[in-house]
Amino acid sequence: MALSKRITYYYDEEVGNYNYGYNHPMKPFRMRMAHSLVAAYELDKKMTVIRPPRASARQMTRFHSDDYVDFLSRVTPEIAEQHSDHTHLYLSGDDCPAFDGVFEFSSISAGGSIAGAKRINHGDSDVVINWAGGLHHAKKGSASGFCYINDIVLAILELLKYNQRVMYLDIDVHHGDGVEEAFYTTDRVMSVSFHKHGDFFPGTGNLNDIGLSKGKGYAVNVPLRDGIDDESYKNLFQPVMRMVMERFRPGAIVMQCGTDSLSGDRIGCFNLSMKGHAACVEFMKSFNVPLFCLGGGGYTIRNVARTWAYETSVLLDMELDPVLPYNDYYDFYGPEFRLDVPASNMDNANTKEYLDKVFAHIGEQLRGIPHAPSVHMQEVPEDWPAMSDDEMDDEEMDLEPETKMTDFGIVCNLTLHL
Numbered sequence: 544m545a546l547s548k549r550i551t552y553y554y555d556e557e558v559g560n561y562n563y564g565y566n567h568p569m570k571p572f573r574m575r576m577a578h579s580l581v582a583a584y585e586l587d588k589k590m591t592v593i594r595p596p597r598a599s600a601r602q603m604t605r606f607h608s609d610d611y612v613d614f615l616s617r618v619t620p621e622i623a624e625q626h627s628d629h630t631h632l633y634l635s636g637d638d639c640p641a642f643d644g645v646f647e648f649s650s651i652s653a654g655g656s657i658a659g660a661k662r663i664n665h666g667d668s669d670v671v672i673n674w675a676g677g678l679h680h681a682k683k684g685s686a687s688g689f690c691y692i693n694d695i696v697l698a699i700l701e702l703l704k705y706n707q708r709v710m711y712l713d714i715d716v717h718h719g720d721g722v723e724e725a726f727y728t729t730d731r732v733m734s735v736s737f738h739k740h741g742d743f744f745p746g747t748g749n750l751n752d753i754g755l756s757k758g759k760g761y762a763v764n765v766p767l768r769d770g771i772d773d774e775s776y777k778n779l780f781q782p783v784m785r786m787v788m789e790r791f792r793p794g795a796i797v798m799q800c801g802t803d804s805l806s807g808d809r810i811g812c813f814n815l816s817m818k819g820h821a822a823c824v825e826f827m828k829s830f831n832v833p834l835f836c837l838g839g840g841g842y843t844i845r846n847v848a849r850t851w852a853y854e855t856s857v858l859l860d861m862e863l864d865p866v867l868p869y870n871d872y873y874d875f876y877g878p879e880f881r882l883d884v885p886a887s888n889m890d891n892a893n894t895k896e897y898l899d900k901v902f903a904h905i906g907e908q909l910r911g912i913p914h915a916p917s918v919h920m921q922e923v924p925e926d927w928p929a930m931s932d933d934e935m936d937d938e939e940m941d942l943e944p945e946t947k948m949t950d951f952g953i954v955c956n957l958t959l960h961l
């Protein structure tokens with residue numbers, strides 16, 4: 544019998560108050576809906592629930608450029624309109640509006656992801672959840688695809704202080720471009736993204752994009768077509784991830800659980816049911832490696848809330864009543880009022896031949912990288928880490944403004960050198 548895991552869940556009730564604008568598909572309110580379901584199922588009683596500390600501008604500049612973070616911390620809707628030339632440098636038009644409180648909103652998601660990584664580093668938790676995180680498109684010097692601050696890169700940088708290897712897995716329907724780019728030249732982070740590819744945002748994530756120099760082979764891209772269903776997804780996901788885990792042996796897994804890969808999403812084009820999506824989470828949990836689950840995209844908000852509440856229960860090993868309990872947003876779930884997101888009858892454009900070709904290509908890629916040593920074979924200095932997290936943060940203050948310290952190297956303003 545598997546031992547039950549210690550779970551930490553980050554939630555800030557303020558997060559649901561931010562508003563991208565009336566017509567924008569990103570609705571931060573979905574996080575409040577998800578939490579309301581979590582609480583109505585009494586899942587909050589089975590885990591440690593923490594309100595995250597807000598990330599500071601300084602913490603954000605561990606990845607992002609100083610000028611971009613400074614801009615984000617000052618911008619308001621009025622300033623953005625008055626200085627539109629400057630704004631276009633950092634924010635991409637309608638996708639990334641300068642809405643009221645955009646910096647505070649970003650500091651909530653980033654704060655939860657940095658704090659969650661620390662909790663894993665200190666061995667305080669086996670599984671951490673931050674459904675407000677997962678902003679995988681944000682770049683070093685600009686916002687992209689509704690994402691301003693890349694909480695995922697910040698969490699991975701934190702995990703790298705204590706872990707020689709960290710795996711990043713992304714089941715959002717979009718390519719995890721910002722995270723892949725940040726770690727494209729290192730063999731210490733393996734990034735794996737399953738996504739729709741072909742005439743779809745952001746356009747990156749080709750099968751042949753596998754990383755560069757030391758990082759060659761450590762970026763895995765799984766480009767998919769419209770309408771992939773639970774069975775074909777599982778038949779590709781499980782063997783690919785088994786192979787990645789066996790080859791790379793990470794000390795921690797960061798999993799972006801974007802729900803725009805669900806059937807019926809307002810933006811996505813896949814045909815995964817809630818159970819099919821959650822089966823990916825359950826599969827990664829079964830490796831018994833510290834797991835950090837983050838949110839991501841998701842635009843049919845009743846289904847986002849259902850799925851993240853259900854995935855919370857999967858991580859807790861708890862069975863839930865398929866009839867939804869009464870909750871603050873009960874009316875959103877009619878007419879069925881059930882904990883289910885069914886697949887539809889849409890066509891699956893992913894033929895068996897296509898998926899076999901993708902699998903063969905990835906298999907060949909992974910056989911080309913060396914087997915990582917298992918954790919017990921690694922040499923770890925007895926007094927490692929020599930400094931506390933706070934001391935390490937303080938150390939950064941003494942460095943030149945253009946260089947940021949990490950435990951294993953210097954992050955300069957162009958590339959992360961790990």
Ligand code: LLX
Pocket residue numbers: 569638675676677678679680687688689690691715717744801803810838839840841
């Ligand atoms: N993919 C994704 C993941 C997380 C967030 C946003 C996105 N972006 C999109 O889904 C998208 C859709 C259409 C066009 C461009 C991008 C995200 C999550 C939480 C808060 C903010 C952004």
Ligand code: CA
Pocket residue numbers: 713714715716717718719736737738
């Ligand atoms: Ca993805």
Ligand code: ZN
Pocket residue numbers: 715716717801803839840841
């Ligand atoms: Zn997405």
